[in-house]
Amino acid sequence: MGENRLVQGRYRLLDLVGRGGMGEVWRARDESLGRQVAVKCLRPLGPQDDPSFTRVLRERFRREARVAAALSHRGVTVVHDFGEDDGILYLVMELLQGRDLSRLLEDNKGHPLPVDDVLDIAEQVAAALAYTHRQGIVHRDLKPANIVRLTDGTVKICDFGIARLGHGIGFTARLTGTGIALGTPHYMSPEQIGGAEVDQRSDLYSLGCVLYEIATGAPPFDLDDTWAILLGHRDTPPRPPREHRPELPEPFERAVLDLLAKRPEERPYDARELGLRLTAGRTAPPYRPGTAAGRPRPGDAAPRERRLPFWTLGMNTGHKAVGTGLRALPPDPGAALTGAWTARPADARAGAAVLSRPSPDALAALTARRQQGLALARRGRWVEACEIHLAVAGERAALLGPDHPETLAARCEAAFALGRAGRAADALDAYTAVAEARERTLGPDHPDTLAARQETAYVLGRLGRHFEAHQGYASVLAARVRVLGPDHPDTLRCRHNLAFSLGRLGRLEDSCRTALDVAAARARVLGPDHPDTLVTRYEVAYALGQLGRWEEALDTYREVAGARARTLGPGHPDTLAARYEEGISLGRLGRGAEALRVYRALVEDRTRLQGPVHPETLRARHGLGVNLGRLGRWEEALAEARDVCAQRERVLGTDHPDTLVSRREVAVALGWMGRWPQALAEYRAVAAAREHVLGPGHPDTLASRNDEAHCLEQLGRGGEAAELYRRVAVLSRQRTPGGP
Known part of the structure; x- marks a missing residue:
């Protein structure tokens, strides 16, 4: 527009x-x-x-x-x-002429609104909700940003984008099937957090959060950690508003605390009842000390242990009305620029130099450049994004100092971009430096320090240094268990990574057992269909396949694919990935015809969603060709392999591993058709390319040389074959410590 x-x-x-x-x-x-x-x-x-x-x-x-x-x-x-x-x-x-409540609080520098204004806003919103609820409509995302006060004093509710008709339950269930959470954490009701059905009383709870904030200056659970906010809504009684602001009327406090009751049946039944209470409270007698509604009383039962819903992990805290500035985008939670210095007390005592706050223009320019880098990254232009993030990190260091939290956050984003741009070694250096700086300035167990150390381990794995990666994950895991507990999502994420590294170290039984434990814990804490639970179950399936337990692997991949289709959608990349692995499992079990049907459907979906030459489309076509061969349809298999090889060569390059895998498949088909001279030429080309890229002793190179020797045998050139087999054996022994 x-x-x-x-x-x-x-x-x-x-x-x-x-x-x-x-x-x-x-x-x-x-x-x-x-x-x-x-x-x-x-x-x-x-x-x-x-x-x-x-x-x-x-x-x-x-x-x-x-x-x-x-x-x-x-x-x-x-x-x-x-x-x-x-x-x-x-x-x-x-066109509304006014300010939403979030802006009003910001204009007031985070201070609460005048008491008379708070009471007036409360009564007007209650009246509007009473009307919408009579129409059978539940707003479901009531928050300060969605309530506007006009210049004439009229208050209006806006943005019914996720509203639900009271009788439209099936429709809403379909809308929420994508895993997109509804609501904003600072203002969500316990039943909304728990994934239960909501009615008008959920809106009343959200209104209680809004009134609490405009009356005291902060939401009832004013925390920066989403997990803690959700637990607060679910389990913790709020502090009575008058403890923050004694001049608030007692009836108003009682009404707000009743709105914030954990159980819907303990709240006012509807907004009309609330409006009557608020109006009556204007003429109530002064406050007398006593037990306020909503306070825990002696003998009250402890809150029941309930799981948070499956979708909560991916949420950030959202924007609250009196936030401190820009909220960060992934990958680093502290990467948004505020310019506020948060030195430790020890630094101040030591007389460490503190830089003055940069000018607003400098901050705005730097923020704009960061956004440019993020936009490039979203389009997959990682090389360009990487250069911008590196420059932003350097400029932040100059403006704020090398160890400022926002400088380190920018360096984390640069490290992430380096990894995606194919510069894994540079990413490792960057993450290592950030982890050391955060440990020095924030402490070894600070969440930001542990996040950087975990990313360091991840990049080590990408570089094939799996033992070091395993050591890194084990160290971070011990700290996360100590600080957060065994079932915190960050702890479980680290345990998932540990399972992955165990598999890459060849400790397949340990990997499978650890992944099964993590999957069970994630299902218990997050829900069985949470994307993170399904990622771990995917890892379980992989480990089962590596152990040769292909029937179990197939069943697990199918369950994951079905759950992802329900929660993420049938066309989501994660759903398609699980279907691809289902095809591999069927092929391994000798069920080529079933595998062929899976791959044909997958190729059709990938082509429609990603295009005919997307690497994942070509990967699915490669699987299709392999299974044509398994069914003895070698002419079709050869044609498919040649076409995929040509496309991969054009898209990925001549020496790309996927291109070489396709070229080997061409050779396999030629051999099965008895065309051994042509097969030999293909096998030799693959072996030469792998030797050039990977080295003569790499397992893939040695496998290609064995293919070449087998071809020579088929052509009756036994002497040459024997010599090649001998060379491969020597190189293999050199790779194996302690070999004969």
Whole structure:
């Protein structure tokens, strides 16, 4: 969308009001009626976006339009029109002249709003919710950013993008099937966190969180760790608001604490009841000390142990109204620039130099460059992204100091980009340096230190240094268990990595056993269909296959593929990866016809979703060709192998490992067809390329030389074959310590 564009021949875009990850809001002029309106546009979604996510996002946008357009109340934003223009979904709403509660708190420098304003806002929102709930609509994402106070004092609820009709349970279940969490952690009800069905009382809990924040200056569970926030909502009674701000009326405090009751049945039944209580509280007698509603009382039972829902791990804390600045994007949680120095007390006592805060212009320029790097990374342009992240890290060091937390966060992002750009050795150096600096400035057990050490171990594994990677994971795991406990998601992630490294060390039984333990723990803590649980079950299946237990591996891959299709969507890359492994397992079990059906369907899906020459499409076609050969259909297998080899050579390069695997498959087909001279030429070309790239003693090179010797035998050239076998044996012994 751009300035002065005419949408649907009627709405002239004037200037950008706001922008989010999924779209933009513009001030516009309705040319037909001569009035100003707000136009909300969903950003164009391209082939790089996950199709299942795109489908759900568009459906939610349409649902917001249908739900909001059906509402007519002074406390709800009016929707005038909805449609699609040149592939872009748009929603036309009344143009609100005012500030949302999040902005009001920020304008007030994080201080709570005046008491009279708090009470007025509470009553108006209660009235609006009473109306929407009577229409059978639950908002499900009530937060300060979705409540606007106009310049005339009117308060309106906005953004019904994830609202649910009270009778539309099946529809909502389909929308939430992608694993996209609904709600914002600081304002979510316990039942929403637990994945249970929600009704209007969930909105009342969220309203309690909002009122608590505008009345005290902070949400009831004002923590930076998502896990702690969710546990707080689920298990911890909030501190009474008057402990933060004694001048609040007692009836208001009682109402807020009742709204924040853990059990829905202990909250006000509906918003109308709440409104009556708030109005009556304006004339209530002064506060007298006593037991406030919501406080734990002697004899109260301890909170029941309940699991957090399967989708909570991937959530960040979201933006709260009085946050400290930009929220970070992956991979490093501290990488967003704020410019605030957080030196340890020991540093201050030692008289360490503290740099002055950089100018706003310098911070803005640096933030813009970081965003440019992230945008390049999202498009897969890792070499360019890497150079930008390295430059940003250097500039942060100059502005903030080499050991400033944000400098180290930027260096982590640069390390991540280095790894994705194929510079694993440089990434290892970068992560090692960050881990050392964080240990020096934050301490050895600080979460940021452990995160950097864990990334260091990961890169060691990428470099084939699996023993060192295993040692690194074991050390981090011990610290995580000590600091966070055995079942914390970060602990389980480290144990998962440890299982992976055990497998690469050849300790397959240990790897399988560890992965099974982690999968069980993740299923218990996160839920059986959480993406992390399924990743570990995928690792279990891999270990089972390596142990030759292919029936068990096949069953596990199939279960993972089915669960991923339900939670992530049938076209998600992780779902497709599990289906690919299902095909491999079927082939290993000699069930070539079934494997062929799996690969044909996979090739069709990969081609549709990623294109015909995507490496994963070609990988699926390679599997298809292999199974054609297993079924004795060698003419078809040869044609498929030759075409895949040509495509891989063009896309990946002549000496790429995947290209060479396809070229070997050409040779295999030629041999089975009795065309041994041609097979010999192909085997020799593969062996020469592998020797050039990997070295003469690499296992893949030696396997190719054995293929070449076998070909020579078939051609009756026994002497040459024997000499080649002897050379391979010598090189193999040289690779094996203690060999004869």
